[in-house]
Amino acid sequence: MTNTVAPVSGESSGEIPSEAVQRNPERTRARILMAARTEFSQKGLGGARVNAIAKMAGVNKQLIYYYFEDKEKLYTEVLEQAYRDIRERGGTLNLDALSPDEAMAAFIRSNFDFLVENRHFVALINDENIHKARHIKTSEEIPALHAELRRSLGRTLDRGLAEECFARRLDPMELYISIASLTYFSFSNSFTLSAIFATDVSSPERMAARRERVVDIILCFLRTRPETPEGSIVTERAI
Amino acid sequence: MTNTVAPVSGESSGEIPSEAVQRNPERTRARILMAARTEFSQKGLGGARVNAIAKMAGVNKQLIYYYFEDKEKLYTEVLEQAYRDIRERGGTLNLDALSPDEAMAAFIRSNFDFLVENRHFVALINDENIHKARHIKTSEEIPALHAELRRSLGRTLDRGLAEECFARRLDPMELYISIASLTYFSFSNSFTLSAIFATDVSSPERMAARRERVVDIILCFLRTRPETPEGSIVTERAI
Amino acid sequence: MTNTVAPVSGESSGEIPSEAVQRNPERTRARILMAARTEFSQKGLGGARVNAIAKMAGVNKQLIYYYFEDKEKLYTEVLEQAYRDIRERGGTLNLDALSPDEAMAAFIRSNFDFLVENRHFVALINDENIHKARHIKTSEEIPALHAELRRSLGRTLDRGLAEECFARRLDPMELYISIASLTYFSFSNSFTLSAIFATDVSSPERMAARRERVVDIILCFLRTRPETPEGSIVTERAI
Amino acid sequence: MTNTVAPVSGESSGEIPSEAVQRNPERTRARILMAARTEFSQKGLGGARVNAIAKMAGVNKQLIYYYFEDKEKLYTEVLEQAYRDIRERGGTLNLDALSPDEAMAAFIRSNFDFLVENRHFVALINDENIHKARHIKTSEEIPALHAELRRSLGRTLDRGLAEECFARRLDPMELYISIASLTYFSFSNSFTLSAIFATDVSSPERMAARRERVVDIILCFLRTRPETPEGSIVTERAI
DNA sequence: AATGAATGAGTTTTCATTCAT
DNA sequence: TATGAATGAAAACTCATTCAT
Numbered sequence: 001m002t003n004t005v006a007p008v009s010g011e012s013s014g015e016i017p018s019e020a021v022q023r024n025p026e027r028t029r030a031r032i033l034m035a036a037r038t039e040f041s042q043k044g045l046g047g048a049r050v051n052a053i054a055k056m057a058g059v060n061k062q063l064i065y066y067y068f069e070d071k072e073k074l075y076t077e078v079l080e081q082a083y084r085d086i087r088e089r090g091g092t093l094n095l096d097a098l099s100p101d102e103a104m105a106a107f108i109r110s111n112f113d114f115l116v117e118n119r120h121f122v123a124l125i126n127d128e129n130i131h132k133a134r135h136i137k138t139s140e141e142i143p144a145l146h147a148e149l150r151r152s153l154g155r156t157l158d159r160g161l162a163e164e165c166f167a168r169r170l171d172p173m174e175l176y177i178s179i180a181s182l183t184y185f186s187f188s189n190s191f192t193l194s195a196i197f198a199t200d201v202s203s204p205e206r207m208a209a210r211r212e213r214v215v216d217i218i219l220c221f222l223r224t225r226p227e228t229p230e231g232s233i234v235t236e237r238a239i
Numbered sequence: 240m241t242n243t244v245a246p247v248s249g250e251s252s253g254e255i256p257s258e259a260v261q262r263n264p265e266r267t268r269a270r271i272l273m274a275a276r277t278e279f280s281q282k283g284l285g286g287a288r289v290n291a292i293a294k295m296a297g298v299n300k301q302l303i304y305y306y307f308e309d310k311e312k313l314y315t316e317v318l319e320q321a322y323r324d325i326r327e328r329g330g331t332l333n334l335d336a337l338s339p340d341e342a343m344a345a346f347i348r349s350n351f352d353f354l355v356e357n358r359h360f361v362a363l364i365n366d367e368n369i370h371k372a373r374h375i376k377t378s379e380e381i382p383a384l385h386a387e388l389r390r391s392l393g394r395t396l397d398r399g400l401a402e403e404c405f406a407r408r409l410d411p412m413e414l415y416i417s418i419a420s421l422t423y424f425s426f427s428n429s430f431t432l433s434a435i436f437a438t439d440v441s442s443p444e445r446m447a448a449r450r451e452r453v454v455d456i457i458l459c460f461l462r463t464r465p466e467t468p469e470g471s472i473v474t475e476r477a478i
Numbered sequence: 479m480t481n482t483v484a485p486v487s488g489e490s491s492g493e494i495p496s497e498a499v500q501r502n503p504e505r506t507r508a509r510i511l512m513a514a515r516t517e518f519s520q521k522g523l524g525g526a527r528v529n530a531i532a533k534m535a536g537v538n539k540q541l542i543y544y545y546f547e548d549k550e551k552l553y554t555e556v557l558e559q560a561y562r563d564i565r566e567r568g569g570t571l572n573l574d575a576l577s578p579d580e581a582m583a584a585f586i587r588s589n590f591d592f593l594v595e596n597r598h599f600v601a602l603i604n605d606e607n608i609h610k611a612r613h614i615k616t617s618e619e620i621p622a623l624h625a626e627l628r629r630s631l632g633r634t635l636d637r638g639l640a641e642e643c644f645a646r647r648l649d650p651m652e653l654y655i656s657i658a659s660l661t662y663f664s665f666s667n668s669f670t671l672s673a674i675f676a677t678d679v680s681s682p683e684r685m686a687a688r689r690e691r692v693v694d695i696i697l698c699f700l701r702t703r704p705e706t707p708e709g710s711i712v713t714e715r716a717i
Numbered sequence: 718m719t720n721t722v723a724p725v726s727g728e729s730s731g732e733i734p735s736e737a738v739q740r741n742p743e744r745t746r747a748r749i750l751m752a753a754r755t756e757f758s759q760k761g762l763g764g765a766r767v768n769a770i771a772k773m774a775g776v777n778k779q780l781i782y783y784y785f786e787d788k789e790k791l792y793t794e795v796l797e798q799a800y801r802d803i804r805e806r807g808g809t810l811n812l813d814a815l816s817p818d819e820a821m822a823a824f825i826r827s828n829f830d831f832l833v834e835n836r837h838f839v840a841l842i843n844d845e846n847i848h849k850a851r852h853i854k855t856s857e858e859i860p861a862l863h864a865e866l867r868r869s870l871g872r873t874l875d876r877g878l879a880e881e882c883f884a885r886r887l888d889p890m891e892l893y894i895s896i897a898s899l900t901y902f903s904f905s906n907s908f909t910l911s912a913i914f915a916t917d918v919s920s921p922e923r924m925a926a927r928r929e930r931v932v933d934i935i936l937c938f939l940r941t942r943p944e945t946p947e948g949s950i951v952t953e954r955a956i
Numbered sequence: 957a958a959t960g961a962a963t964g965a966g967t968t969t970t971c972a973t974t975c976a977t
Numbered sequence: 978t979a980t981g982a983a984t985g986a987a988a989a990c991t992c993a994t995t996c997a998t
Contacts, residue, residue: 023962023997023998028961043285044283044285047284047369050990061963065990067961129431132430136434142435146437173438177440181420182417182420185420186416192372196375196381197389197412198382199412221455221460226455288972298980299980300981301979501977522764538984540983544983548968603906608840652930662902669845669848674800674862674863688894694938695934699934767993778993782994787994
């Protein structure tokens with residue numbers, strides 16, 4: 001009656017293969033986390049089912065409570081891991097070793113590609129925003145990761161100005177938000193965009209084009225000398 | 240035992256004032272829709288409670304079913320109305336009557352301001368994307384509204400090229416997506432952005448600055464002649 | 479498929495007959511309360527099962543939440559009703575119309591008989607004491623009822639002294655506690671008493687005898703002139 | 718990976734200090750029993766948590782099963798120990814060495830003081846009565862202890878009659894129940910009494926007064942010659 | 957003797973929805 | 978058109994207990 005090879009396994013579909021390891025707490029924890037990531041990104045916090053996560057992870061439902069206390073804490077850990085993942089990815093990118101515009105382009109492409117490869121990420125962040133970020137607000141690690149990102153982008157911008165390949169100095173956070181906007185949005189809103197424009201806006205070709213377009217928009221902006229107020233810039237008129 | 244004078248009214252806070260009108264179908268319907276919009280935008284489809292909507296609208300829960308059949312249909316109506324609202328707002332804007340760059344700036348500002356005044360909008364669309372847009376997908380009205388938008392933007396772009404104030408021809412939908420990205424994202428993700436950067440990214444000053452920054456980025460891009468592939472543009476290198 | 483005569487009814491034993499009344503909120507509420515009283519007194523708050531209460535009352539489990547919000551609130555209402563019942567019973571007793579010692583005897587017997595007829599009462603109070611009375615602590619009605627009881631006993635004691643049938647003036651609350659001790663204990667602890675003395679201490683004969691014994695003890699005490707400290711009373715010696 | 722020095726110890730408050738002893742069966746057993754006594758007396762059998770007991774005892778939950786088989790057996794052992802404790806205390810009291818009324822007073826005070834010092838006792842017995850004493854019913858030791866108590870009280874009563882300091886012969890068990898009632902009740906029901914009378918009935922002063930009051934009531938009764946039925950005793954009238 | 961991991965059955969509670977009036 | 982009462986299915990979470998080491 002012993003079960004040394006076959007996975008303990010739930011009944012239904014979508015289960016993460018268990019590799020027949022019994023009593024491997026770390027692996028069990030990781031499997032739960034993985035399943036939770038999938039479930040939460042597909043259904044959101046409210047729509048996700050603890051039961052579904054347990055089945056997907058191939059573990060007893062109660063184990064989830066044993067390891068994570070409750071659904072919200074599990075959700076919080078999934079979110080933290082997601083941010084850790086994207087920043088870690090950015091960390092492998094040594095911006096300081098590239099020319100400023102190559103660094104910028106690489107940064108944009110890296111962010112874009114991360115979203116391509118981690119489709120769950122956008123959905124998770126989306127959902128967390130519905131909850132007014134109350135879960136990651138408690139994290140201390142996440143802000144630290146992004147403070148580093150800010151410094152890194154700042155150095156690249158400084159170098160760009162010094163080397164005269166950039167014509168304006170932006171606040172790194174603001175720049176990041178612009179980049180993130182242009183990349184993130186086409187992922188996060190691809191479904192509604194496709195629906196309202198009655199076309200598939202996230203086809204591979206369109207996404208590939210979009211990736212380079214973001215590079216273009218950002219670099220174009222960085223390279224262009226800001227116009228003086230008296231200049232031709234379109235100032236808002238009183239209505 | 241009949242109650243002809245007293246307002247129906249719920250007990251708790253946040254209720255939409257009922258003005259003691261009983262038997263006013265249109266008003267009742269509108270009140271429910273309004274309450275639903277608030278609830279859905281704050282909690283999402285999964286997190287919203289029919290009970291909460293009824294209380295907020297000051298009506299009996301069953302009335303919701305009477306008017307809207309079920310929760311999902313109500314959600315769909317709320318979404319459709321939201322899209323109708325934003326496009327209606329865009330409709331008051333006669334792009335053809337303005338110079339191309341003024342038209343573009345006005346379009347951007349109009350979109351931005353709509354989000355400022357309709358904070359619920361972003362949250363609704365966000366949530367609908369979690370559901371892969373399955374609710375508005377069924378709508379026939381929404382795509383029609385956006386086809387018109389596309390044509391309108393197209394004409395502006397054409398005029399811009401003809402009048403040589405724009406230096407490149409973009410696909411209107413693609414342009415719209417860029418604009419929407421830059422505006423929408425800072426609303427939709429303001430909570431997580433504020434959390435990860437440990438600052439309030441949606442302070443009035445920051446939002447005002449962002450609004451003009453979007454105008455700058457888009458106009459800068461439209462006005463700049465695209466570089467030839469052999470040119471200085473940063474092409475991706477094999478990794 | 480309509481069901482006009484037969485009770486809705488649960489499946490199992492112990493159900494309170496529903497008298498086939500449909501849509502009678504007050505009756506439904508009362509049935510739930512009754513069933514809850516039985517369940518709580520037999521199992522205590524922690525051991526009671528909402529499911530069991532629903533079945534016993536012959537109603538849908540959710541109705542319990544509809545009427546009483548949650549298990550603890552239901553428990554609180556049951557307790558309040560229990561105290562109301564015992565005091566109401568006492569209320570029918572006009573102590574002022576009897577001679578002091580007859581009044582006292584009648585009061586004791588009335589309390590005793592209430593416990594005989596309301597076996598659930600003792601168990602409920604017992605259980606509430608395990609919870610440090612946190613449920614009835616919130617009640618405002620219960621203390622009011624007992625303030626009246628205190629006054630009533632006080633008047634009887636005063637009359638007793640005036641008419642010289644009592645030889646000492648006790649604090650009414652203290653007297654009540656003594657009476658309650660002597661009556662309540664043989665009910666509340668009858669099971670452990672029977673076990674440790676290996677006999678049935680709550681046989682009808684023993685209970686009848688006990689009832690009169692309590693009258694004897696209390697009246698004997700009230701009628702006896704207190705001894706002076708220097709007198710023969712057994713004063714504690716230093717150990 | 719072995720952990721030979723560090724104490725096992727739980728994380729949270731209220732833990733019984735472990736003195737870093739591992740592998741000390743007797744001590745471990747005792748610690749569990751102690752923790753269980755606390756938990757059961759505070760929450761009752763149903764409300765007590767095996768987990769909480771383990772934490773409080775600073776041991777692994779499974780050890781509880783190792784030593785006591787299951788929760789109910791543990792509960793039974795706690796109860797048996799409680800009765801053993803109170804009778805042991807009574808055993809140190811040599812009633813035969815005192816004058817009858819001094820013996821009686823000493824017995825009452827001893828019982829009262831035991832409850833003062835062993836606040837858990839009353840709660841345990843209370844809870845066991847909710848369970849109709851089904852746990853101690855199985856004990857053989859407990860009735861034996863109380864048979865001895867009965868004989869001891871009987872001898873004191875006999876001596877009292879012989880020496881003419883008592884005026885009536887009571888059944889020792891009945892006397893014991895009266896004494897226990899008067900002492901036990903103010904402990905067992907102190908919470909509800911305090912709530913219904915909106916005062917703290919278990920303040921040290923009140924308890925001290927109560928202790929002597931019980932002595933008074935019992936001795937007064939024992940010393941008073943019973944009235945003949947035809948005498949002035951208040952006989953119940955038909956209602 | 958002692959531990960951490962894992963389980964299954966059950967418990968309260970929630971919630972969209974329907975019934976009866 | 979409007980309401981309060983009632984329902985069933987499922988949700989999160991709890992808990993005593995057992996397994997494997």
